[in-house]
Amino acid sequence: MxxxxxxxxxxxxxxxxxxxxxxxxxxxxxxxxxxxxxxxxxxxxxxxxxxxxxxxxxxxxxxxxxxxxxxxxxxxxxxxxxxxDGKYHKQIKIEEDATGFSYETLFQEYLNETVTEVWIEDPYIRQTHQLYNFLRFCEMLIKKPCKVKTIHLLTSLDKQGFGNVQQSSGLNEIKESLRTHGVLLQVEYSSSVHDREIRFNNGWVIKIGRGLDYFKRPQGQFSLGYCDFDLRPCHETTVDIFHTKHTKQI
The missing domain is CATH 1.20.58.80 (Phosphotransferase system, lactose/cellobiose-type IIA subunit)
Structure with missing residues (x-):
């Protein structure tokens, strides 16, 4: 010293x-x-x-x-x-059971008033909790300072009987809800989609190893973390954040 x-x-x-x-x-x-x-x-x-x-x-x-x-x-x-210059790269490693990694915490830094269009590529927007994850992500996108008008989702189709109905009805309900806020949700399905990537039209690209589904199940409906995702334990995953001047559509 x-x-x-x-x-x-x-x-x-x-x-x-x-x-x-x-x-x-x-x-x-x-x-x-x-x-x-x-x-x-x-x-x-x-x-x-x-x-x-x-x-x-x-x-x-x-x-x-x-x-x-x-x-x-x-x-x-x-x-x-x-x-x-479009050469930015930041990597965040989320440890097993780590907290403090809600969508707002991860994405807010890269969302501003220039964000009007978003592309989400995630093969697993199927089950109830995954649909809720996507809904929470959409809720974040329509808050200020964002001025999102169009959200593109590319995911895989759940071919199971009840699962297919649940996925379809859930996404349609989200679509109609977004429409009341002046936001268009376009959903496409692909049997070969495997990448997990989120892109904003202001040039930011975020890749999450587990996609939007990196949260663990809450211990109960009235346990901390059920509503506030910053308090929800996470699965281990890696987040890579890039910036490019030319964001291509999916």
Whole structure:
């Protein structure tokens, strides 16, 4: 700790730990997590600064904060340019039983007023809980700031008797409900669909290993997580997020 010049109090130790992690990630060209660590470390340094009385130490802290802020700003500009160039890639690994991964949490960052059309490719929008998942996803899409007018769904047809009726009636009901909000739902079926992908016409592409069906069953109808998906445990899966200037239709 002596080499850092920040002291050995808990706040200083935490700042050094986080910023050391940021520098390591930065050197490995893992810029997105590095930026998060820089921002967290800067906040911790600001807390240390507020509790420091010695003028020399305060001056030293301000220099360190300024240096880290400059680096964080440069990384942010670089990532923004990467996004603009269509080369952005972010990967999120959802661990088994992890919580805090509702559709809003995953997608809200990529939804804005420019989103008017959405493509969903998911072979398993069949069973009751999968239809509810799709409905929740649609509910998110019609909220502000989105101005979604058309939703395209490509899925596989449930060929079982009751299952087929349930799938058809469920999707038709969602379609009619969306129509009352001025949104057109177009459903297509394919026996060969296997990819799971969501695309927005503002250029964002999200691939989820398990599609929309990555939530576990709630423990009961009156258990936490039944309504709020941020509290619902998840299955293990991986989310890959890309940006491209040219989103092709399914």
């Amino acid at each position: 002596a080499k850092s010049g920040l002291g050995s109090d808990p706040e200083s130790c935490a700042a050094v730990t986080v910023l050391s992690r940021a520098v390591k990630l930065d050197e490995e060209a893992r810029y997105q997590p590095a930026l998060v660590c820089y921002q967290e470390g800067i906040d911790l340094l600001l807390q240390v600064l507020r509790g420091t009385k010695d003028p020399a130490k305060r001056s030293n802290l301000r220099k360190k904060i300024s240096s880290y802020m400059d680096r964080a700003e440069n990384i942010k500009k670089y990532l923004d340019q990467v996004k603009e």
